[in-house]
Every structure is written in structure tokens, then in C-alpha cells.
Amino acid sequence: MKLFEIKNLKKSFNDVEVIRDISLSVEQGQVVAIIGPSGSGKSTLLRCATMLERIDSGEIIYLGEHAVKTDEDGKAVYASPNSLKKIQSYFGLVFQNFNLFPHYSVIKNIIDAPITVKKMDREEAYEIGRSLLRKMGLEDKENAYPYQLSGGQQQRVSIARALALNPKILFFDEPTSALDPELTGEILKVIRDLAKEHMTMVIVTHEMNFARDVADHIIFMDGGVIAEEGAPEEIMLNPKNERTKLFLGKFRE
Amino acid sequence: MNLSVLISELTSGMLVSVAIFTLTLLFSLPLGLLVAFGRMSKNWLIRWFFKIYISILRGTPLILQLMVVYFGPYFIFGIQMPRNYRFIAVIIGFVLNYAAYFAEIYRSGIESMPIGQYEAAKVLGYSKSQTFFKIILPQVIKRILPPVTNEAITLIKDTSLAFVISVQEMFTIARAFASAQASMIPFVVAGVFYYVFNFVVAYTMEWIEKKLNYYR
Numbered sequence: 361m362k363l364f365e366i367k368n369l370k371k372s373f374n375d376v377e378v379i380r381d382i383s384l385s386v387e388q389g390q391v392v393a394i395i396g397p398s399g400s401g402k403s404t405l406l407r408c409a410t411m412l413e414r415i416d417s418g419e420i421i422y423l424g425e426h427a428v429k430t431d432e433d434g435k436a437v438y439a440s441p442n443s444l445k446k447i448q449s450y451f452g453l454v455f456q457n458f459n460l461f462p463h464y465s466v467i468k469n470i471i472d473a474p475i476t477v478k479k480m481d482r483e484e485a486y487e488i489g490r491s492l493l494r495k496m497g498l499e500d501k502e503n504a505y506p507y508q509l510s511g512g513q514q515q516r517v518s519i520a521r522a523l524a525l526n527p528k529i530l531f532f533d534e535p536t537s538a539l540d541p542e543l544t545g546e547i548l549k550v551i552r553d554l555a556k557e558h559m560t561m562v563i564v565t566h567e568m569n570f571a572r573d574v575a576d577h578i579i580f581m582d583g584g585v586i587a588e589e590g591a592p593e594e595i596m597l598n599p600k601n602e603r604t605k606l607f608l609g610k611f612r613e
Numbered sequence: 614m615n616l617s618v619l620i621s622e623l624t625s626g627m628l629v630s631v632a633i634f635t636l637t638l639l640f641s642l643p644l645g646l647l648v649a650f651g652r653m654s655k656n657w658l659i660r661w662f663f664k665i666y667i668s669i670l671r672g673t674p675l676i677l678q679l680m681v682v683y684f685g686p687y688f689i690f691g692i693q694m695p696r697n698y699r700f701i702a703v704i705i706g707f708v709l710n711y712a713a714y715f716a717e718i719y720r721s722g723i724e725s726m727p728i729g730q731y732e733a734a735k736v737l738g739y740s741k742s743q744t745f746f747k748i749i750l751p752q753v754i755k756r757i758l759p760p761v762t763n764e765a766i767t768l769i770k771d772t773s774l775a776f777v778i779s780v781q782e783m784f785t786i787a788r789a790f791a792s793a794q795a796s797m798i799p800f801v802v803a804g805v806f807y808y809v810f811n812f813v814v815a816y817t818m819e820w821i822e823k824k825l826n827y828y829r
């Protein structure tokens with residue numbers, strides 16, 4: 361089943377086209393890695409997919425429900441606020457710089473949205489929150505505040521925060537880029553574990569080995585388009601596109 | 614007239630000063646937030662209205678504003694105001710004036726918030742008002758506490774401006790005693806009172822700041 365789909369997405373900033381006609385789809389349980397040089401539009405693509413950015417034209421579809429359609433004039437038309445609210449609950453996003461709420465304790469960061477947004481029962485929210493903290497190896501940090509944690513721990517809390525809402529698909533925008541190199545491993549392991557549980561994920565990353573291991577499908581973006589995509593071995597070992605070759609070459613040394 | 618009479622009179626004046634101070638904060642802090650919203654409105658007409666409001670209230674003397682509020686209804690509209698309007702006029706004048714200052718403090722606090730906080734809340738499904746009241750405002754309050762403390766200290770001293778429409782606050786009373794007795798003592802005692810008042814307020818604000826230091 362197609363869980364998530366983008367058709368002919370276009371997005372400009374001040375007349376500069378940053379996403380130029382991108383289409384892609386993600387199957388249930390699939391892990392898609394997006395790679396590409398900086399400035400190629402990877403973050404913008406995720407931000408459009410998660411409605412942080414308004415698209416100019418194209419379609420965004422979650423579980424067959426249109427979040428955005430395009431009218432005859434080629435202009436994007438967003439679904440009603442109520443439908444968008446529902447669609448919003450299908451996805452989660454993990455930011456490069458975590459964006460935890462500094463005034464909330466670790467557990468409150470995780471359970472506040474379920475309680476506030478989903479009207480979940482407090483007891484149940486705490487139960488889910490604690491089990492997520494165990495899963496992230498942070499059971500002793502329940503009452504800590506974000507500033508007391510390392511970057512890797514903060515990122516694990518932010519992953520737990522996203523998971524607490526039980527999304528169908530999780531987007532990651534360079535989840536390890538803000539971390540010291542020795543801390544990236546712990547995040548990559550968490551994502552690998554999620555992949556084993558068949559969590560559907562779209563991951564923008566600069567960790568090529570990780571992308572090759574964890575992804576079912578790799579998308580190489582360059583200049584606002586998908587320059588090449590395919591199975592990891594295909595892209596990593598046998599790229600066809602010159603720009604892909606050039607890009608991957610930089611990671612070979 | 615002895616010192617104990619002076620002190621008891623000044624104490625009753627002090628209560629009026631404290632009342633002006635408390636009521637002003639009570640109303641101008643929330644009103645300031647509304648003015649800040651207006652000042653940041655997407656609608657240019659609303660935005661400009663509040664921009665001008667802030668500009669005028671910060672750009673003219675409070676003492677003049679108090680006189681306009683007090684005398685305005687009669688001089689402009691010929692409306693005879695009740696006797697107790699004196700005190701009400703002081704509160705209205707102070708609230709309107711301080712709301713303008715607080716609005717700018719709120720605005721700078723709100724604008725200093727990282728965009729990532731809004732984005733994280735949006736992706737988690739918080740509504741606009743939930744985002745503001747649960748995520749943004751608590752952090753803004755922590756950030757703006759130092760400038761708000763400054764304003765509160767200034768407000769204590771500003772309460773003496775109520776003398777201009779003869780409200781019986783501490784300064785008005787001290788002045789009356791001083792001129793009746795040709796003595797500096799009433800002013801010295803009033804000064805001590807103001808200083809103690811300031812000390813209590815500064816101490817309270819520091820205590821609140823410490824309370825909010827549980828996160829960074």
C-alpha cells in the first residue's frame with residue numbers, strides 16, 4: 361500500500377525554484393534515504409511534505425487522502441483545516457537540531473502532545489512515554505530537562521516525542537548532523553531498530569554507509585530534482601548519473 | 614505635629630501607592646500582551662493603529678497623559694465625572710501607559726523565540742493557541758523577566774506622579790507635610806518608604822527569576 365505520495369511538487373522561494381517537479385512514493389514499511397549535496401532542496405522537500413512550507417503546485421497524499429491537490433490553473437489547493445488536522449497525525453518529523461521544549465522535562469516533552477492534542481488519558485500517556493524512554497535507553501532521564509542532556513540524548517528524546525503520537529510515517533532531516541561524531545552512532549542505532557520494526561521512514565542523511573544499510577530505496581537529489589533513485593546497491597555501487605558519481609566520490613576517500 | 618502622625622499619614626499614602634502599583638501591573642501586563650498582538654497583527658491597519666498607540670504613549674510624558682485622562686471627559690465632552698474618578702483616572706492612565714511599554718517587551722521576547730519551537734509544535738499537532746500558551750509564552754515570560762523588573766521598579770517611582778491630579782498617595786502627602794512644616798523630614802521618610810517598597814519588589818522579582826531557573 362502507498363502510504364505517502366508526492367506528485368509533481370514545485371516550490372519556489374522568491375522566484376527561485378528550489379523543488380522542481382518532484383514525484384515520489386513510499387510504501388508501508390519502506391525506508392527511503394534521501395541523499396544529495398547541501399542546497400539541493402532535501403530539507404525543503406521534507407518541510408513541504410510535513411506542511412511547514414506551502415507548496416506552489418503538485419499533490420501530497422497520505423494514505424490515499426489528499427493534503428494538497430492542484431487545480432486547473434496549476435495552483436496548489438490545501439485540504440480543509442479538519443482534514444489537514446487528521447493528516448497531520450499520520451506523520452512525525454525529527455529535526456536536525458531537535459527542537460525540544462526546554463521548559464518541559466523529558467517525560468513532559470514526550471507526553472504533552474498525546475495529552476493535549478490527542479486527548480490521551482494521562483496514565484496511558486505516561487505508560488507510553490516511559491516505555492519509549494526505556495526503548496531509547498533513557499529511563500533514568502525521565503525528570504531531567506533538555507539542557508542537562510547530551511545532543512545524542514536530546515535527539516533520542518525528540519524521536520521518542522515523535523513516536524509517542526504513533527505516526528504512520530516518520531521523517532528525519534539529517535538527524536545526526538548537529539551531533540559530535542562520537543554521538544551519531546547512538547542515533548543511527550535507534551533508527552536501525554525502528555527499521556527492524558518496519559517503521560515507515562524517510563531519512564535525509566549524509567551518512568552513506570548508514571543509508572546503504574538501512575534503506576530499501578535511495579533518492580539522490582541535486583538542484584531541486586531527483587537526479588537518480590533506486591536500490592541501495594545500485595545507487596551506491598553502480599551509479600549511472602554523473603552527478604551521483606561525483607557526489608558519492610567525495611565520500612570514498 | 615509629631616513623627617508618629619507623619620508616619621501613619623504616610624503609611625496610608627503608601628497603601629494608595631501600593632494600590633496604584635498593583636492595579637497597574639494587574640491590568641497592564643495582560644493588556645500589554647493584547648497590544649503586542651495588535652502590533653504584530655498581519656492586518657496592516659491593526660498593526661499601524663497599535664504602532665501609533667505605542668509611539669504616542671511612550672513618546673509623551675506620563676504626567677501629561679494622566680491629566681488628559683482626568684480632565685479629558687469634562688474638557689472635551691463636558692461630562693461631569695464622579696468624585697472617585699480621580700483614582701480611576703490614575704489607574705487608567707498608568708495602565709494605558711505601561712501596557713505600551715510592556716507590549717514592546719513582549720514583542721521583543723516573542724520575536725526572540727526560535728522558529729523551531731513553533732515548527733516542532735505544529736508538526737506535533739498543537740493548535741496555534743496551544744502553541745502560544747503552552748510552548749511560547751512560558752519561555753517568553755522567562756526571557757522578559759529582567760526588563761519587566763526594570764519597568765516594575767520604574768513604576769514604583771512613577772506612582773508619585775499621581776500627585777498631579779491630587780490623588781492622596783505617598784508623595785502627595787509628603788509634599789503637603791513638608792510645605793506645612795517647612796521641613797525636609799517628610800521627604801526623607803517618604804524616601805525611606807519608597808526604598809523599602811523597591812527592595813521588596815526587586816527581591817520578589819529575583820525570587821521569581823530563580824524559580825524559573827529550573828531550565829535554560
Ligand SMILES: Nc1ncnc2c1ncn2[C@@H]1O[C@H](COP(=O)(O)OP(=O)(O)O)[C@@H](O)[C@H]1O
Nearest residue numbers: 373374378396397398399400401402403404405
Ligand atoms: N525559507 C527560505 N527562503 C529562501 N530560500 C530558501 C529558504 N529555505 C531554503 N532556501 C533555499 O532553497 C535551497 C534548498 O535548501 P534546502 O532545502 O535547505 O537544501 P538542503 O536541505 O538539501 O541542504 C537553498 O538554495 C536555500 O538557500
Ligand SMILES: [Mg+2]
Nearest residue numbers: 402403404534
Ligand atoms: Mg538541509
